[in-house]
Amino acid sequence: MTTDAKLKAKDFKSDQDVRWCPGCGDYAILSCVQGVMAELGVSKENTVFVSGIGCSSRFPYYMDTYGFHSIHGRAPAVATGIKVANPDLSVWIVTGDGDALSIGGNHLIHLLRRNVNIKVLLFNNEIYGLTKGQYSPTSRQGLRTKATPFGSIDHSFNPISLSLGAGASFVARTVDTNLKHMREILLQAAAHKGTCFIEIFQNCVIFNDKVFDEVADKQVRNDRLVTLAPGEKVVYGSDGDKGLRLNGFDLEQCSADEAMVWDASTASAAPAMLFADIDRASDLPTPIGIFRKVERSVFENDVYRQMDQVTSNKGPGDLKSLIYTGDMWNVD
């Protein structure tokens, strides 16, 4: 994947006009991804971006790689077909909270379960952007949208918890307002073998503006976000002086010194779940970073391993001997 190692971010720009609303968080993510691609030194022709339908799902058009803008919710299935068909390709999914968690929820959890080596970027704006502003499965209860003029009554999904529950081997979260962090996460995801699930808080200026501001706004984010970095202490605050630690099964604030060291690879996903369950409305800071990262066998590797095994046991298939078999007889 290093055939043209000298590619720059701009080499990953396609010739298509980018058509998101001015101010949309998608722009920042796009440029970060293009930068990371260049940094990774991947080749354009071996990279495929797959998406469903939604504002976010227009993403592949803007990347000068191979791309498949499929149908609503089905990107994980399409991408699985691509990756299993040709494991040499680097396959990325770009999806939205509606695309991935509403209509496409099932494909997503099955992808995570199977651990196909695909990177999933979920642009979570807690709204249906493309269809002009209905609430999504991640919208806060009470949100007034066109579809919920008196406030939504649905409880929302926590995408991190859901992916943990599905057994994901890599689960992370980042924000469109911190491209440095996003870059870091994307690089880590690229290095991981297996399905990577990355939730990105993404601002929709038109239909759900500033929804993440309470934690992600540059003014407050040092105190309201905490980064989970494997092997590092769970500390935060403008001065890096605050930390989180375990008290029984609860998390509590403490000084940076007393902070726990983050382990994203425990046998059980329970610790990650504990952090995932910190709500934006909580006094505790909202975690971003890597919730979970464990090694598990990778689906497409097993597919080919089994294929090789069977082939070495039975010998390469021969159509003729498959057809000319069993009780045969001749008519002259």
Added chain:
Amino acid sequence: MTTDAKLKAKDFKSDQDVRWCPGCGDYAILSCVQGVMAELGVSKENTVFVSGIGCSSRFPYYMDTYGFHSIHGRAPAVATGIKVANPDLSVWIVTGDGDALSIGGNHLIHLLRRNVNIKVLLFNNEIYGLTKGQYSPTSRQGLRTKATPFGSIDHSFNPISLSLGAGASFVARTVDTNLKHMREILLQAAAHKGTCFIEIFQNCVIFNDKVFDEVADKQVRNDRLVTLAPGEKVVYGSDGDKGLRLNGFDLEQCSADEAMVWDASTASAAPAMLFADIDRASDLPTPIGIFRKVERSVFENDVYRQMDQVTSNKGPGDLKSLIYTGDMWNVD
């Protein structure tokens, strides 16, 4: 729901021949459910059993209640419509591991997220019974089935973890070999307000016989199963002398005295996740019982509360004034 309080289990038997294979675990569950219905004193006419497609999904035919044998995977959606349309009905879903977790995975997690007051009985036999034995999303990796003649390579879902990740308010597990325990769980579920998710280990004698025997067989189950009962110590063993307790983020065996007290209602689902993650192959006993039980607002209650609110704000709707409104003019 107590109109005909003196109903017996047999009153809940429909006139249809039960058509499962002799020895199928479904029989035991059916009779347990019928017993519990009688015990609960519910009326037959206010009870509805909804199912998808599968051996297990034939269940509604055998209950002398209202029933809807719908299409593969869609029972949660159908049941949601029924329950929201008429919250006075007691609505139960019977589903299989394929029906609920393969094709129907998305509807299930959305049901759990919304917390509609519906009870879900998932008969997990780790196989597709009705279609004659393909592996399912809960089948153990390596299982040889018709569809996987060389062993399956899929990682499996853990139904308990998945439902925890989806934010379920009530999550439990029981086994077809312990009807006393099953009865207990069903009674608790009936009392809970919100969606109850109950995984039932169910033996398929034909296509996956004895798959739960390593933990659920009567010979071993005292030592290989541990019951999670809220407020009680986590103890097990033929003599009730063994227990489990927390060590940091790990579970370890201990004496009954030292065992932790089970709390299914913690703010985070992390403790439940820790227990859910105990695999059958582990040295630790497999947990059954109530993993999680928390109070959350119930979907259909909110639907009607909002309806009442709007009605009391705007007054009951009047079609005429809705039609005769805005800029009108007359033509004579």
Added chain:
Amino acid sequence: MTKTKEPGAELPLQQQEEVTIRFAGDSGDGMQVTGNQFTNTSAVVGNDLATLPDFPAEIRAPAGTRPGVSGFQIHFSSADVHTPGDAPDVLVAMNPAALVVNIGELKPGGMLVVNTGSFGPNDLRKARLEKNPLEDGSVDGYRVIEININERVRLALADSPLSTKEVQRCKNFYTLGLMYWLYSRPLKPTMNWLQEKFAKRPELVEANQKALQAGFNAGDIHEMFQGRYDVQACDNLPAGTYRNIMGNQALGLGLLAGAEQSGLKLFLGAYPITPASDLLHQLALYKNFGVITFQAEDEIAAICAALGASFAGCLGLTTTSGPGVALKAEAMGLAVSVELPLVIVDVQRAGPSTGMPTKVEQTDLLQSIFGRNGEAPIPVLAASAPTDAFDCALEACRIAVEYMTPVILLSDNYIANGSEPWKLPDLQKLPEFKAKFRTNPEGYLPFMRDDRGMRPWVVPGTPGMQHRIGGLEKEDGTGNVSYDAENHSLMTHRRHDRVQSVRETIDTPEIFGPDKGEVLMLGWGGTRGSIQSAADRCRAAGMSVANMHMRHLWPLPKGLDEIFSSYKCVLVCELNLGQFFRVLRSEFPQYNFLSYTKVEGKPFQSVELTRHVQELLEQ
């Protein structure tokens, strides 16, 4: 604020029978509001009219670009109006992109009003223009009115407390004022509307009202216009109370009315999709009518929840567009099998696949009639115009409830977003079709039949009548699962016959024009207006042309044989590759059907239809 002496009052006032204006500008220019206000005012002065918005593709394109152009066309008249007009008489272009995208359709010699304030080099670049179209000959042959609206608004609102940006947002009301002057419309309705709309921001009320007035006053610039026009009230409209309404709105009201007439609670299971989402938005407002709207996780859950609700005694409803219908196919089959009422609304858009979500097409007809596994017949009907959507929605509910069946109602995004004056119905005279729940256990069987072949509707909660339904084949009468050969044949025919029997309660469509002759123009759905206009023109030109429009597409109404046999040919006009043509030919192989189609994501123009008929007759 209105002056006593109208500006330009001394200019000649020309009477016109009908005019079509298209407002076009950037998505941010407020063209939809402008169009809607003009519509409203024209309705209030008594014109007959029809409108058609033309939204940009779903995501906001960068300002000033061609994909970002938003348009609104209104056709108003002192006579009957059938369509939003083919080619506009007047095009208002707020920027270069709006001009180039729309100029091709302006009538030769038509009037072009341009806002020169937005024709700077930067504006041209955004529209990907190398030269200024006002200078390169592109607008030759049109009556061009150049006016720097940016500048005039700035001047008019010089003392406003608003920011420069906010001031510029008033451009559309200035433009509207100008058009009001030109077509002699009163400012009052819009003044009132502004008052209400911005009740909480009086500075906005004032600024926009000022801009409106300034535009109106600007009409007084003699060099700019050679005269004013008047389009008299339409005296053809039947007596009654009217309001202007959009198709989606009328459809939503019709569904609500359907629920009331059936005495059932309406349960909408929906998943958002353009152009059907507005139905969800609208019905979500009707909570005080007891309407339940459930935004499901996908289209399949939406229909399944609606079907579950029907089982529990509601009127189940699901609203979607083509791709959603495709996803619902399996569940529709279940609805057919369990014989419960269910209304499925398909607001069609251009396909295949995601296609062109904001463009019109009639390509879901065959999918609606045939797109399910097994023999799974469902009645299909189609609304023909914004106001007809009300009646059709009511009719769909009637059929669903009276025949215990799913029903598909087709609309399209031309109807959905178009508007026209609606003669408000007398609610006393709406058809009644109260649903009957059976509660008598005596002799009850779940799949017994009444004399019309309908099974009884028994809802859970009814004592002593517990039963189970499902998608496996059922024994006639008992409803028990049955694999019996003859029973399956019986049940298959029962399902078929029940749907066919809907013919007994639907009308033979009306014929316009001669009851025999050369050509019968036949259409269905949103093409009614264009076909009607075209047929009118043909007749006016002395051609032997009749026309008819079909609401019920499956089953077909009675009496068609007699009609078809009266014309040398039946010209089926539709926005697809000939889907209804195919149905008609297979039902009536003995007649001479011809197919005229268009798949451009746009409605028919009546001139193209007229031309086609003329050519046909000349052959």
Added chain:
Amino acid sequence: MTKTKEPGAELPLQQQEEVTIRFAGDSGDGMQVTGNQFTNTSAVVGNDLATLPDFPAEIRAPAGTRPGVSGFQIHFSSADVHTPGDAPDVLVAMNPAALVVNIGELKPGGMLVVNTGSFGPNDLRKARLEKNPLEDGSVDGYRVIEININERVRLALADSPLSTKEVQRCKNFYTLGLMYWLYSRPLKPTMNWLQEKFAKRPELVEANQKALQAGFNAGDIHEMFQGRYDVQACDNLPAGTYRNIMGNQALGLGLLAGAEQSGLKLFLGAYPITPASDLLHQLALYKNFGVITFQAEDEIAAICAALGASFAGCLGLTTTSGPGVALKAEAMGLAVSVELPLVIVDVQRAGPSTGMPTKVEQTDLLQSIFGRNGEAPIPVLAASAPTDAFDCALEACRIAVEYMTPVILLSDNYIANGSEPWKLPDLQKLPEFKAKFRTNPEGYLPFMRDDRGMRPWVVPGTPGMQHRIGGLEKEDGTGNVSYDAENHSLMTHRRHDRVQSVRETIDTPEIFGPDKGEVLMLGWGGTRGSIQSAADRCRAAGMSVANMHMRHLWPLPKGLDEIFSSYKCVLVCELNLGQFFRVLRSEFPQYNFLSYTKVEGKPFQSVELTRHVQELLEQ
């Protein structure tokens, strides 16, 4: 073990041309094995034959009940065989349930072999019988052979180490031996088969072989049979190497062959569903051919994964039945829109909805042709018999690859589970259709066209040719998203024309019988055998009847006009309510089509077809 003097050798040996036997017993009685062995042996002796298993509904019903009855019918002959036979000449009934379920179809005067050992009161009760049908007149008119097989097997295996239960499991081989004697078949093939099958359990080999021999020997009871029969080898079969094959198996092999001929890796995305699951099971075995089988979470994921694989350069394939096709509709539209090869196999079953999963029907035709949103044309073809499934699978792959299009191949569960002798193909002579991936970036555009209107297939990984595809409308050539009116029309017609152009490479179907006359019997799919037999009979009876069977159902092959114009009427026979009839009528309104249909979850019997034609001609 074989005796030197055949028992009963002195009985008269009667020659018969053809015989149909039905084995029927409880699901646990091993009737499928019995049937398959008889089939195999008959094939080996050179008979032409056709078989039809009749499984019980999906879940094992309690032993001895009617729903638990399992059947297997074989029709073997010294002449051409087209169907598994209408009514059996011989019925073997292992218990009362098997008897009552099947007796109605036994030919009048036919032979009934009953195992009286299973006719106790308990057995009768399980079959819901109040009286013993052997005693109440139910079997009057048949040649009844009563034999206590339970008892005889017990005696024959008295010294076996097997348990009583295991001994009784050998009943079916005893029965088989009896039938072998009656029809003079060799025991050898089955003896060998047992040897292989139970290689690891010699005691089972011995017991079953003994039982087989004992049954054979029992034929020697003079009072029981009046004679033995022989059905000579069929000398009509074309020269070649043969083996017996089931339809699903042949279809799976055809798909594999299709992948080889196209030079592509086969990627199957599937979700289990009766009766298509066996294709997944079979292809899962071919890992050493590089076949990838992916059991997806549902039908939608299955087709989407297959389409993704096609994008990546595989031959994408998805196999399902009717309800699955319904679910795949939206994704099929995407496949149409992105123009990639994809093979969709629909093994039809009876609908609507879940319907009768184990019963046959041809009701997915219109869904296949029309069941998608938008204008989304897909070629559709249907296999007509078990062995034809091989050729059709190959043909479906050819069309998909040569025309860059999804293709639907219809089979049904009659074909899927039926079997017949297969003249093994000469692999050198299979059609070649190597897929070509474009790798030259020079002048490349994703939606450029070659002279046949096909776009180039460029797979990810190809340097310098990065491009994006999707379901939005695409600009001709570039493939960029386009909402342009004329472009959409152009692309819609291109998609339509490309599919229509498949006509250029398919054959006009063959006509059997007179090339003009009164009636042309026309069918498609699994009804070929019945129609052929019926037409043969009609012709034999002197009627002016031809027949033809269509493989390509969309687009229709050329040359039909000439054919249809040569007969007074075209009788379209199908197992639905007239779906293909509808298609033909709409395509060829000028001809006289008649429709003959049946929806009983069962194949046509050739006698009913014959009778219908006769009546038609007598009118």
